[in-house]
Amino acid sequence: MQTRVIQLKLSVLNRGKTQRLETMQQAFTDAVRFHLDTAYTLPKPSVSSLHAACYRTARDRFPLPASIIQQARDKALAIYRGMQTRKRQGKKTSRPRLERALPLRIAVENLRVFPDKRMARLSTPDGFVWLPLIIPDVWRALCALPHAVSELVRRGTDWYLMLTVKSEEVPAPDGPHFGLDLGVANVALLSGPAVVRFFDGKPLRSLRGRFFRYRQALQQKRKLGMVKRSQGKESRWATQMNHQVSREIVDIVAANGGRLHVETLLGIRDRVKMTRKVNRMVHSWPFAQLLDFITYKAALAGVQVSEEDPRYTSQRCSRCGHTARKNRQAQAAFRCVACGYALHADLNAARNLAAKGACSSGVGAVTAPLNGEVL
Template identity: 40%
Template sequence: MERTAAACEAVESGHVRGKVVLTFRADAAQPFDDRCLSWQIDARTVSIWSVAGRLKNLRFTASAEQLKTLSAHRKGESDLLYRDGMWFLIATCDLPDRPVRVPDGFVGVDLGIVNIAATSDGIRRSGKALNAVRHRHRELRRRLQAKGTKSAKRLLKLRRRKEARFAADTNHVIAKQIVTEAERTGQGIALEDLQGIRDRVRLRKPQRVTLHSWSFHQLGAFIGYKAARAGIAVIHVDPAFTSQQCSSCGHVDRKNRLDQACFSCTSCGFAEHADVNAARNIAARGETGWAVSHAA
């Protein structure tokens, strides 16, 4: 009896004879399948089985587009999540794949920090507002962490996801604009393969924070899934020397890049915004890569 009590105490503390026992938070996400959670989408209510019995007519809210997707494509389990004083019900929707149409050329997308995205058609999406928000949040976090009071910790907790939400919203807007334009023109989308760039690039210490807060992977993922929904081809290309190569004559030279914004070819004299020039090189590589991978 004493041994059993000792074992129970060990389980509650998270260890049994040196082995870690998995424990879960009281407010961790709870998965439900269709046997214990039912949706009434027209009424915007759900019914959930709980340890206290069935909870009926629990209201939820969603946009008109989300309700349409939920009604047509919901499949599998739903997760009930408690975060920041609010309850979220996350449903799995299985959308059918659309066939990828043969692209009429490619629009190249150069991802960066000063300009979040520059396309080969000459459009640049500035990162000035996003970088300003990140700098403001970084300074606020630094001051609150240095203060260390209870109120400071409470403010840190309230603001911990605000910057991430703003960055995600910015990336959603940019991704939608790029995919919409590609769909309108019948083009595919060429992106840089930036996997491992944080390990390859060497920067001074003040620049590392900016690089590591750069959400290029998220933007690429948003472009990818939005393009798949629209049946748009997406290809990833080698980013090497795209910022030093002339999109007009193909000459590669470090001296072609005068500064962050200016590109001037030392061979043919072609001049363009540096990010747009890089995007045109990415577009050309996208066309070549597509032709090679889809050769008869």
């Protein structure tokens, strides 16, 4: 049995549904905080002691189904244990304040997916909420598989269902592994056996800068209608670029019969803190959209995409595995203090993602350095 997470975008929701989801998401976050605060008061918090200490109050206080309260308890316990582990490793810890709403976890029994109707049905204390899903045809069979605990995630004004499905399916034959690093200097960098493709971020940056200055000038003249039109134009331009970049990436991987490993921007994993880079990128829609397009086009092309935890990919040496902050000397330059290997920092990160995907421990490089490589 293997599980995989399918990211499904919800069609535009009406005000009432949006409000119900927001309310539930906030209630879930509050419930996690409540359990977490209680965990800190217990001598040895466990599922059963936390349950005993919290369940009754939580049921009264938070308008959530019982099974989602249990999810909140488990999430809080995972955060608590993560903090304890960090403490044992001598790292700095502070109790997470959970200021931003967490992804809403949905227990198995509270969700039903109807792939043919392109709908998901969510149980709430005051009845069902029907959520319209955008499901590409090729994913319909996948969405019909039995599912596990899934999440509802909001990005800007869009909502996504991160549907975790369980399948018996035999893993795809081991094609070459490709890593994709997303960034600012390079919008994207694709790395695989004998393939390195940079997607330069300069045109995007300079165009955004130009649009920004243009709008500033318009704003001073109070031409607000034109400001709006200019915003639309910029986002259409970025969308078109994302279409081109995603097309090219998927084509390269498909032509090699490979698999693609990307970094998780949002995930089902119990991550207490995301990396700063990821935090920044989650809030920038062009990146989220680029990943959307890649996922979608990859599904159509039969390319398997998996999301990898991006932590330490920028500090780890893709040749010897040595991980140290000192390895990263400048924004663009990576030089391993253990083995002396030097290469472009984004390329190093992309290779680490591919290595993580190839084996879950992430040990060892899967991409042999190119001959005489100078980057």
